[in-house]
Amino acid sequence: MINVSDEQQTVAEVEETQLPPRVGFWGRLRRWVFPTVDDLRAYYHQQLVELDDAVALHPESPTNYLLRGEVYLIMNQPQIALADFEKAFELASEHLEKAHWGIVMQVVQDRAQRGLLKAKQRLWRDVNVR
Template sequence: MMTDSADEKPTETVAERGMWGNFRRWLGRGEDDLQDRLFALDDAIAHHPSTAINYVLRGECYLQIGYNQLAERDFEQALELGRSALARSAWGFGAQVAQDRAVRGLRIARRR
């Protein structure tokens, strides 16, 4: 754990929270936590750059705030990573879900 100062309580890193703790955090839908979700997703992408769903979730956040070009870039990256994951996977359910959401997000971003 890290602390920002001696008076503050410890803050957890992505690795310390674990995958499911982060996933629950990213699913929040309130406007107030949108910036927190973006920071968490930036952190997740820095630690796991080959995980397509991280790019999909960040692209969806970008769409919510009107950053359509950034969203489009993230959805394209998710599609590329998803294709690669599908080629390597026997089941590929998660990769297919990420691809489907990326295609949907890409269509929305390009229409705006």
């Protein structure tokens, strides 16, 4: 028989209580269909980390700025989103002039314009609510 000291027992008990509860299939499905606020916050934070890396690797790509702006808009940070949408629009316009990616850059440019409009509306609403 192995003797475990009181200190070791309390550590084991503490570790046991800190373990996350086991989530079965239905629990995972429920969280996938109905994510919690913390789940969404973690998801969008991870998206921002990945998009920051994408912007650092390819600063000339308007799509990276567009997607990051959309995430910032979802996270209710319209000021940052506005800057990303402006950059996406500017880069898409440059690429559109080169005509290598005509229709694709037109779509990016259109989405950037919609994002700019949404960000400006949110900023205007926030200023007028206060």
